[in-house]
Amino acid sequence: MSLTLTKLPLPLPPPLQTSPRGTPFERAVWCLTYQIPAGSFSTYALLAAHLRSSPRAVGNALRRNPFAPEIPCHRVVATGGSLGGFKGKIARRDGEGITLVEKRALLRKEGVKFDAAGAKVLGTPFRGFL
């Protein structure tokens, strides 16, 4: 599906400014993810809706995110509030990794509320994308 990404009116994350790598679609996903403010969260479905694509492609792009902690991909959860997949770890260039548990802890630290079970996020997903 062809996207009109010739010139995204989106704030370009610093990592992307210095590294113009990635496909236009991936960059679009990363830009949208970067717009999610701390203490908020969004879903794959919402990102997909804005990009006129499918959640599967969004997850694919986030998985290919070369700037794991810089781009707040941890603020993107699955529909329903589930944290979704994280493949257990996010591979970092240093070999470090962020586990699903740390992802949840990070979100909670930013102010995101979780349910009693701690498996789902509470509140309204951020959808104020440009």
Place this chain on the structure above:
DNA sequence: GGTTGAATGGCCA
């Protein structure tokens, strides 16, 4: 209510 299967979109080897 929880689990399984199929559909879908884009990227890499």
Place this chain on the structure above:
DNA sequence: TGGCCATTCAACC
């Protein structure tokens, strides 16, 4: 060209 996924929805126990 074929296969791989950080999803989602619907149907079936």
